[in-house]
Amino acid sequence: MLLATLIHRASLSCPQVGLDQATQLLAQHYGLAGTLQSLGSQQDLNYRVDTPQGQFVLKICRGDYAALELQAQHAALGHLQTHAEVRVPKVIKTLAGDELLTLTIGGQTLHLRLLDYLDGQPLTHMPHLSREVIAGFGDLCGRMSLALAPFEHGGLERTLQWDPRHAPELITHLLTSLERLPHRDALERVAAQVQARIRPLAERLPWQAVHMDITDDNVLWQRDAQRHWHIQGVIDFGDLVHTWRIADLSVTCAALLHHAKGDPFAILPAIQACHAVTPLQREELQVLWPLIVARAAVLVLSSEQQQRLDPDNSYLLKNAEHEWEIFHVATSVPFELMEAAILSSVGETPTPIASQDFAPLLPELVGREFALIDLGVLSPHFEAGNWETPGVDRRLLDEAAAVHGLAASRYGQYRLSRTVPDSAAEPETFPLHVELHVPHGTVLEAPFAGTLHQDADGVVSLQGVESSVCLMGVKPSLKPGALLVKGQVFGEVQAPLTVQLCRADLEPPLFCTPSRASAWQILCPSPAAVLGLACDAEPELDAHALLARRDASFARSQKHYYTDPPRIERGWRNHLIDMQGRSYLDMLNNVAVLGHGHPRMAAVAARQWSLLNTNSRFHYAAVTEFSERLLALAPAGMDRVFLVNSGTEANDLAIRLAWAYSGGRDMLSVLEAYHGWSVAADAVSTSIADNPQALSSRPDWVHPVTAPNTYRGEFRGQDSALDYVRSVEHNLAKIAASKRQLAGFICEPVYGNAGGISLPPGYLQQVYGLVRAQGGVCIADEVQVGYGRMGRFFWGFEEQGVVPDIITMAKGMGNGQPLGAVITRREIAEALEAEGYFFSSSGGSPVSCRIGMAVLDVMEEEKxxxxxxxxxxxxxxxxxxxxxxxxxxxxxxxxxxxxxxxxxxxxxxxxxxxxxxxxxxxxxxxxxxxxxxxxxxxxxxxxxxxxxxxxxxxxxxxxxxxxxxxxxx
Structure with missing residues (x-):
């Protein structure tokens, strides 16, 4: 009887009620007139109704559904109206006061209902859902579960094709009845696995009323002003039923797999969020993934059947593709892996492999000392990108074995050699095995009783009752299928030996991604117990704990990128690498002009440090040579160099030079600009992104002029120079009227803080002329935009066809070494002597000068x-x-x-x-x-x-x- 009902329900096609008929029914029974728009459904007919009285949804379903079931839905909606956290539609009564109409139309017995329309957007077709949105679905599941827990109604005791209790029977029937079914083998295999995993736990699963359709179709969202998504309400209670509580979350998670981009682990935030609201029993967590897979199978099978019954249903056709995507993602990983991941994600401890009382796999080597080779991100064996050489890990092990006799890698040490530059995918850097380099002919003995296997690729495995060990590089002495007792000899080593321990009947990868590592370690633990070798990676310093320590000791005004930043300890060229071996494309670092980890920088710095590093008051060649190199790059007439530590110090010094040379204090600076953090450099900085109080806290000697932003400024376009110059003229007139001497004008010759906007042509020519006419000095801040970075010009001021009086620079000069410079004319430089000599403790040190010259050399050599x-x-x-x-x-x-x-x-x-x-x-x-x-x-x-x-x-x-x-x- 149950199967017959399921088959009948699964075979129902969508009601045939046209737009004109629906419009007439709406007017006749509800007194409403308006425009109708089909919303689409698998087996029901839904119309959005727009009227002067408001917006509604007209729902029409076949009379095969008992009226009691629909009344249960209405009662649930009424119950949830009192739960403000879960917003749901209200039922609109007919003119006669009924909530439900049962009519015969065209020989069809149909049920009609009208609900109010909830504003919001379903996320079905959003290509990407953030972690926060995924967690939001899980949180909603938990809250809906709490809200419906006390709700009871006779209409909930129904036979529903989506109820996971009936999934095995329904899958079996549909597999039998559907011909030419895609992926039949996979579906049949899944059906058997699901049933085997659900059956032992079914009787211990808690029951209650569940929505059963909290999906991306039926949850409405809206963005706030900050573009964050917020849930507006839940619709479609057509699958409301009394069943296992965990069924609700399984339906939600299955729908989220459509947005997982092939990664089933993407649903874990939803599970964590649901569990935080409604703590789930261990049995519920264990059965959750099988239920998700069952849901995926029912989705594709039902969709295939409905398409054959109703081939013109565009809603079905649109959904079919992402339903198959859900199925493929759900079946892409072992059940055991997802169970381990789900349990671990909510703090439950999965049952580990029993690893006690193993016999040694390599009895001849027990007690022998192995060289454990560091292949991790910070390994001293890796430099100058040599980890990108194919086979580098094995070569290092070979070399160590040649010296020490025995060598081994470490289980669980993230491998630098497996990082992948310029890739959006997380790399598989976590080794679930150990590689050993031991003498050929070393005897292998069974660590436990089991059956010997060998696959087509030559991988030998010993399958025990609970565990298996997989080996590569082995010459077996027994035939496949041999039954071994613990301690029995079964072969010898004939090549580098790879050893992997795992649960029986699993085929784990040799490497996994960092996000899957914790789950795979449960299923595929360290083979240390089999080898009798302490070969596990040393525990990494927890990145979150380290960040907490930073916040507790390092002044927080020194911000870090990102709320939850990765720990970066290595770089190479234009990439930065975190401690798990993921490579990030660096689009931020104008300091490392030569890239990260450049061997020339390391060699030059090490050589000079081994000789001398002191301050520039001592006499040594490097400071002279570097100063000469810089002057050779500067315009004719500039003949003096100051060496400092940073761009801030360079700009601060430039302002002091302007003061000393002009005899004045008043400076012109450009709005929206940034020049540094010292008192003087900050004073002329007006960027509110860097300092929200910038516009209200400038000292009276600073006179900001209108930002010459040709894109969004007060005047736009390339012919706006004269308009922007008026702001300069106005401020110069104010300074002159106050009888104060102008000191100078500081400006980036290309608008760096605005993303490199070129100043309007002729702007600096006119401004420099006006400033010099009043005895001021013109400073070009080249800290960000100079030194060849712009491509077309070495200096940014070249684009404007001007020569400043003072050039400041830093950033890429030292490729990360603290190094900055001020270049100017002799008379300006010597004006500072009247106020005392200048000194920078580290500016112009031998190490900094040698690095500065090496940077120029490499820039030229590497073009x-x-x-x-x-x-x-x-x-x-x-x-x-x-x-x-x-x-x-x-x-x-x-x-x-x-x-x-x-x-x-x-x-x-x-x-x-x-x-x-x-x-x-x-x-x-x-x-x-x-x-x-x-x-x-x-x-x-x-x-x-x-x-x-x-x-x-x-x-x-x-x-x-x-x-x-x-x-x-």
Missing amino acids: LWENAQVVGGHFKARLEALIERHPLVGAVHGSGFYLGLELVRDRHTLEPATEETKILCDRLRELGIFMQPTGDYLNILKIKPPMVTSRSSVDFFVDMLSKVLDEQL
Whole structure:
């Protein structure tokens, strides 16, 4: 009887009620007139109704569903009205006062209902759901479960095809009845596995009323002003039933697999959030994944059947693709792995493999000392990118074995050699095995009783009752299928030996991703007990604990990128690498102009440190040679160099030089600019992104002029120089009227803080002339934009066709070594002597000077300026192409490797897309890219990577950027 009911319910097609008929029914029974729009459904007919009285949903289902079932849904909606945390529709009564109408239309017995319409957006077709949204679904499941726990109604005792209690019978029937079914073998295998796993736990699962359809279709969301999603309500109670409590979460998690991009672990935040609201029993957690897989199978089988019954149903056709995607993701991993992951995610301890009382696998080597080789991220064996050499790990083990006789890798030590640059995917860096280099012919004995197997790839395994051990590099002495007792000889080592311990009947990978490591370790623990060798990786310092220590000791005004930053301890060229071996494309680091880990920098620094490092008051060659090199790069007439530690110190010194030379104190600076953190450099900085109080806290000797922003400034376009110069003239007139001497004007010759916007042509020529006419000094802050980064020019001021009086620089000069410089003319430099001599403790040290010269050498030898022009030109062209495709992209600024992508909500009003930019940067980090916003509105991506950045890295960045913009920010 049960199966017959299930078959009948699963075979129902959608009611046939046309738009005109529905409009007539609405007017006749509810007195409403308006426009109707089909909402689509698998077996019901739903119309959205827009009327002057409001918005509603007309629901029509077949009379095969008992009226009592629909009354139960109405009662549940009434019950939930008192639970403000879960917003649900209200039932609208007919003109006669009924909540439910049963009519015969065209020979069909149908049930009609009208509900009010809830505003909001389903997330069904959102390409990406954030971790917070996924957790939000789980939290809603928990809250709905609590709200429905006391609810009871006779209509809940129903036979429903979606009830997981009936999944095995329904799957079996549909597999039998559907011909030419895709993936039949997988479906049949899943059906058997699901039944075997659910049956032993079924009687211990708690029951209650459950919604059974809290999915991306039926949960309505809305974004706030910060672009964060918030739940607005839950609709569609058509699957309400009394069944296992955990069924609700299983349905939700199955739906979320559609958004998992192939990774079933993506649902774990939902499980954690649900468990936090409604603590789940261990049995519920154990049965959860089998129920999810069962749901996936029922979805695709029901969809296949409904399409054959109702081939013109566009709703079915649209959903079929993502239902098959759910099935493929759900069946992509072993049941055991997901059970371990689910239990671990909520603090439950999965049952580990019993690893006691193993006999030694290599009895001849018990007690012998192995060289345990460090293959991790910080390994001293790795330098200058040699970890990218194929087979490097095995070579290091070979070399160690040649010296020490025995060598082994460490289980669970994240491998640097397996990092993957320019990849959005998490790399498989966690080894679930140990590789040993031992003498060929070393005897192997069974660590436990079991059956010997050998696959086509030559992998030998011993399958025990609870455990198995998989071996590579073995010559077995017994035939496959042999039954071994513990301690029995079964072969010898004939190549580097790979040893992996795991649960019986599993085929684990040799490496897994960091996010799956904790689950796989439960199923595939260290083989140390089999080997009698302490071969486990040393525990890593917990990144969260380290961050807490930082916050407790390091002044918090010294911010870090990201709320939950990865721990970065290594870099190579234009990538940074975290402690789990994930490589991040560095689009932030204009300090490391040569890239990270450059061997020349390491060699030069080490050599000079081994000789001498002191201050520039001593006499040594490096300070002279470096100063000469810098003057050779400067315009004619500049003949004096100051060496300092940073851009802030350089700009501070430049202001002091202006004061000393001019005899005045008043400085002109440009609005929205940043020049540093010292008292003087901060005074002339007006960026509210860096200092929210900047505009209200400038000292009276600072006179900000209008920012010459040709994109969103007061005056726009390339012919706006005269308009912006008026602001300079106005401030100069004020200074002159007050009888105060002008000291100077400081400005980035390319607007760095706004993402590298070029100043309007002729702007600096006119401003420099006006400033000099009043006895002031012109300072070009080249800290960010100079030194070849812009590609077309070595100095930013070259674009404007001017020569400043003072040049300041830092950043890439030392490739990370604290190094800055001020270049000027002799008369300006010597004006400072009247106020005393200048000294910087580390500025111009032998180490800094040697590194500074090495940077210039490498830039020339590796043609990095040319790279900035060629690859930078390709970069800008690809970014500009995004403007046509993505409305959020307003403009692309800059050149070379100093670019700005400005995001706006409206290209006419230029409303800044501040929140979208933050979300975009966080999402790019998930995809393996470091990027941060800039500008007063924090709506500009300031793109300033190392100058070694390659074309392939540029393409990866733009592709990922486009992908995120496609994700409906």
